[in-house]
Amino acid sequence: MWSVVDVLQEFHPFTLSSAPHHANLTLHIRAVGPWTWKLAEVYGDKASSAKYPEIYMDGPFGEAHQNWWDYEEVVLVAGGIGVTPFASILKDMVYKLHQSFKVIRTKQVHFLWTTRSQKQYEWMIDILREVEAADKHKIIKVHIFITQFKSKFDLRTIMLYMADRFHHSECGFSLFTQLRAITHFERPNFDSILQTLKKECKANVIGVFSCGSSSLSHAVERSCREMNRAPDIIFRHYYKNF
Incomplete structure (x- = not known):
């Protein structure tokens, strides 16, 4: 004992x-x-x-990630095992989507997950598949960033990247995960991602929720502050570190 x-x-x-x-x-x-x-x-x-x-x-x-439904536009950022609280959130989204699309105030969700390798997210595949099946209105967009090849971006990695991109463009789902989620072989550029969302977003406030290492939270926070220099659209960042 x-x-x-x-x-x-x-x-x-x-x-x-x-x-x-x-x-x-x-x-x-x-x-x-x-x-x-x-x-x-x-x-x-x-x-x-x-x-x-x-x-x-x-x-x-109480927990900071619980108020995701207060925002029309939501960004969920997970690093490694930091994806676990978002597993709960995504399951809740699936349930609400099954009940009625109108019960969710949120109109767009961007789920970004940074992981070292494919093996680390295999347990999450079933959840993501369930989410995509329930998301008839396609409000949830998933991007998976595999960082294992960051320092070894060789010919093999390039071919994998090109094959997956081509398969996704032709069939609408990833060659590796069989999901609509897009697989990236790199670290996310949060400045670029948030800037793109800012141009496309119709809401005045975007809720950003991150969970993972302190370095991940700091990177997201820096990007949010940079975006908030122009007060037209506000990024509110909530984070939890492991």
Whole structure:
């Protein structure tokens, strides 16, 4: 069993990944220490006939990403495992889209996810596929940025990039993910992305929500401040760091 010392000396963020309408609560927990390793072992052993230990939870507590529906134009920026809270948001969007398009004030969602490799987002594919299937009005635009090849942009990477772009333009979905989401083999240029949104946006205020490393949040914040130099469209940035 876990000792009090184990619990007190280790800090692990537990991220809710289920939507409010779900009957069951799902969590994503980073296993990086003795008691979270044990937690993964106990709950991951499906063959075990032992009774699962009880878990006591307190909450709910407020969180900055919960007010995404207050904005007509929304930008969601995830870095690595920082995608987990957006998994919950996207599931909630799917549910609301199934209910009625009119229940959502938000008219356009731009979901940007930066990840090192394809393997790191395979678990998210089913969620994105469900989102795209429910999004009949196509209000959600997904861009996946794979940064693993950043320092090794060789001929192989160029060919992969060109093949995926061609397949996407011809068939309407990615060769690698089978999603409408566009795959990029680079880091996102937030200045360029926000500038493009600013030109196309019809709303006066854009809600920007980021989750990931502090460097990611700082990069998004700098770009938002740069865009806010001209007060015609305001970018409001909310962030959470892992």
